[in-house]
Amino acid sequence: xxxxxxxxxxxxxxxxxxxxxxxxxxxxxxxxxxxxxxxxxxxxxxxxxxxxxxxxxxxxxxxxxxxxxxxxxxxxxxxxxxxxxxxxxxxxxxxxxxxxxxxxxxxxxxxxxxxxxxxxxxxxxxxxxxxxxxxxxxxxxxxxxxxxxxxxxxxxxxxxxxxxxxxxxxxxxxxxxxxxxxxxxxxxxxxxxxxxxxxxxxxxxxxxxxxxxxxxxxxxxxxxxxxxxxxxxxxxxxxxxxxxxxxxxxxxxxxxxxxxxxxxxxxxxxxxxxxxxxxxxxxxxxxxxxxxxxxxxxxxxxx
Numbered sequence: 001x002x003x004x005x006x007x008x009x010x011x012x013x014x015x016x017x018x019x020x021x022x023x024x025x026x027x028x029x030x031x032x033x034x035x036x037x038x039x040x041x042x043x044x045x046x047x048x049x050x051x052x053x054x055x056x057x058x059x060x061x062x063x064x065x066x067x068x069x070x071x072x073x074x075x076x077x078x079x080x081x082x083x084x085x086x087x088x089x090x091x092x093x094x095x096x097x098x099x100x101x102x103x104x105x106x107x108x109x110x111x112x113x114x115x116x117x118x119x120x121x122x123x124x125x126x127x128x129x130x131x132x133x134x135x136x137x138x139x140x141x142x143x144x145x146x147x148x149x150x151x152x153x154x155x156x157x158x159x160x161x162x163x164x165x166x167x168x169x170x171x172x173x174x175x176x177x178x179x180x181x182x183x184x185x186x187x188x189x190x191x192x193x194x195x196x197x198x199x200x201x202x203x204x205x206x207x208x209x210x211x212x213x214x215x216x217x218x219x220x221x222x223x224x225x226x227x228x229x230x231x232x233x234x235x236x237x238x239x240x241x242x243x244x245x246x247x248x249x250x251x252x253x254x255x256x257x258x259x260x261x262x263x264x265x266x267x268x269x270x271x272x273x274x275x276x277x278x279x280x281x282x283x284x285x286x287x288x289x290x291x292x293x294x295x296x297x298x299x300x301x302x303x
Contacts, residue, residue, distance in 0.1 A: 008195040010180070011225040032070055035235070037172035038211040039144060040151045042122055046070035046096065049226070050215060052240035053077065053100040053127055056250035056265050060087040060097075065248055065300045067096040074098040074125040074153070074238070077107070085117040098123035098153055103139040108146075115147070123151045127175070129186070131157040137169045144170025156217055158194035160206035167212035173236060174212060176203045180219030182241040183266055183292055197232050204233025241265065245294040246303065253296060261296035 023029065031047045051057045051066055051073040058076035060083075066073050077100040079087075088094060099121055101111040115121050126143060128136055131154070140154050154166050155175025163174045179186035179193035187193040196219040204214045216234035220226050220242060229237045243249060244265040251264035297303060 008198040010195040010197050011219055011228050014197060014228060016227060016231055037151055038167060039170055039172050040149055042149060042151055044151060046072060048236040050074055050236050050238040051243050052238050053125055054240050057240050057243045059250055060092050061248040062243060063092050063097050067093045072096050072098060074100050077101055081113045081117060084114050088118045094118045094120035095122055098125040100125040100127050103128050103136050123153060125153040131155050132162055137165055140166060140169040140171055153215060158199040160202045163203040163206045164210060167207060167210045172213060173215050174203060174207055175215045175217045176200055177216060177218035182221065184218065197228060200229055200232040200234050245297040246300040247298060248300045262293035263296055264291055265294045266291035
């Protein structure tokens with residue numbers, strides 16, 4: 001074992017020091033950016049805020065709201081091909097959607113079918129709980145070879161060496177975060193993780209040197225945390241809990257004994273998610289997520 005003695009930081013450890021500015025008002029600030037990528041020749045323009053590819057947030061109903069603000073949604077991977085086709089007919093803009101997949105052969109074949117539903121789909125999100133596998137790098141290479149023009153997001157990792165490896169394998173954007181999410185218990189169950197703000201800063205430094213980008217995933221519980229993620233070097237920031245609890249979000253709406261309304265929100269490695277999609281928790285796995293209730297927040301547009 002090697003122990004790192006360097007100080008590592010998370011969002012609560014820092015504040016952004018104010019500086020003088022020539023701006024007259026916050027309304028003068030443009031949040032939109034133009035992104036060019038190492039591998040894809042596509043140029044994506046928009047606000048780099050992303051809805052997480054979770055059951056309760058990676059939804060087409062969320063995408064329809066966010067696209068009006070030029071924000072991106074990584075849709076959850078359990079949508080069927082028919083559901084994807086219906087979404088485009090229903091007005092979802094494929095330019096602001098990333099189609100999510102796992103890293104199995106079945107996932108690859110399903111990805112092919114989903115991308116065939118609309119030529120305007122520009123982004124692929126390859127999402128696994130553990131990005132530290134050679135097989136995952138091989139899968140990223142395969143996706144890059146099969147879809148050379150697509151913008152490929154891949155993760156999750158939390159250290160610079162795997163950020164570099166994923167970019168060299170074909171990822172345009174590396175998803176950064178192991179265990180910081182509000183409904184993720186990986187750090188407690190597996191003892192694995194990395195303080196999120198330091199992970200963002202270190203992975204961004206590695207990625208930018210290779211003309212790659214990073215997407216901070218997890219740990220943001222307030223707009224200030226989002227600002228800190230960008231200040232640390234994130235190009236995109238993915239949000240789950242901050243988009244949960246709305247009319248457009250998934251999850252059951254319930255009333256607690258206090259007379260207030262709540263919606264369920266759960267991690268994708270929780271017992272709830274595994275039982276919903278696979279019928280059971282596999283014998284070789286321990287749940288690394290939890291289910292919580294978040295206050296009902298009304299329409300997402302308000303947030």
